[in-house]
Amino acid sequence: MINNCLIGKLTQIFFIPAILAFLSLNSALGQSDKAGKGCEITIREIAADNSGKGTDPELKDIKKDLSKLAYSTFRLEQTLQVSLRDGETKTLELPGKNRLELTPEGLEGEKIRLRVKLSPESDKEKALETILRIPDGDTFLIVGPSYKDGVLIVAFTAKR
Amino acid sequence: MDNKKLALTEENICRYYDGQMDKKEREELEALISASPEARALLEKYSTVSRMMGALGTECIPDEFTAHRNWEAISSALEKKKGRSYRRLSYWVTLAAAAIILIFLYGPLPRASANELVVESIDCTYSSFMLLKPETGSGHTIIIWIEDNGDKNH
Secondary structure, three states, X not given: OHHHHHHHHHHHHHHHHHHHHHHHHHHHHHHHHHOOOOEEEEEEEEEEEOOOOEEOHHHHHXXXXXXXXXXXXXXXXXXXXXEEOOOOOEEEEEOOOEEEEEEEEEEEOOEEEEEEEEEEOOOOOOOEEEEEEXXXXXXXXXXXXXXXXXXXXXXXXXXX | OOOOOOOOOHHHHHHHHOXXXXXXXXXXXXXXXXXXXXXXXXXXXXXXXXXXXHHHHHHOOOOHHHHHHHHHHHHHHHHHHHHHHHHHHHHHHHHHHHHHHHHHHHOHHHHHHHOOOXXXXXXXXXXXEEEXXXXXXOEEOEEEEEEOOOOOOO
């Protein structure tokens, strides 16, 4: 009888904290496993204009997104891949003399927090600076710097 | 007046022993009993049986040890039942707590918003910009559309 009562009380005293501790540890380990590693960013430089040549087959994964833009030609100019540690900044020269700066800032929940700065080399007054929280493997686009007969589109895909 | 003589029967001896006779009957029967060895023996037998019954009645009262032992058995059964319900309650409380923690840490609500691309801040000094959020299969993507009126670069 005494043993049964004791077991019941011990179960209540230790079991709930044990579950809490296990889940917290598991969550913390999961986070710490990813935290501090940085991320890999794929940058696709796309030239868009209205010459009516359609979309490059290599852009089929974002064709639906590109179709929202008022251009008839989407041509992949170059694909770059950069691996960055959290807090590290990478500066890239984009077509049309545009400068791009990328700085991953760790994880926000399960999303990659990425700081992006785009500016033309010729005009230091102009700049776009944004911070995005990107689910692992997702893509976003920056459209608009003037390029050739149309605009430059930059597609960013971030992965842990 | 009743002049009927009292007989020395077993019934009358029994009535005498139980004190159910009046004084006259009692005196009359006592005279008869003193003259009869069989009647005296029968009376003695009643006394013996009566003493034995009395002793037996006293022995049936449980002593302290028996009472304590019986109470322990009852108490033990009650505690066992109480302990079972307590453990059952403890089990469900633990399960509910674990479910709440799991929902909180790994639940579907945070996960739904976890699949969305989020723009935390935009600072733009181009002519203007637009933020588009076209739907995709898994939610929304983000398109930041800058209006650039500057020189075209080739």
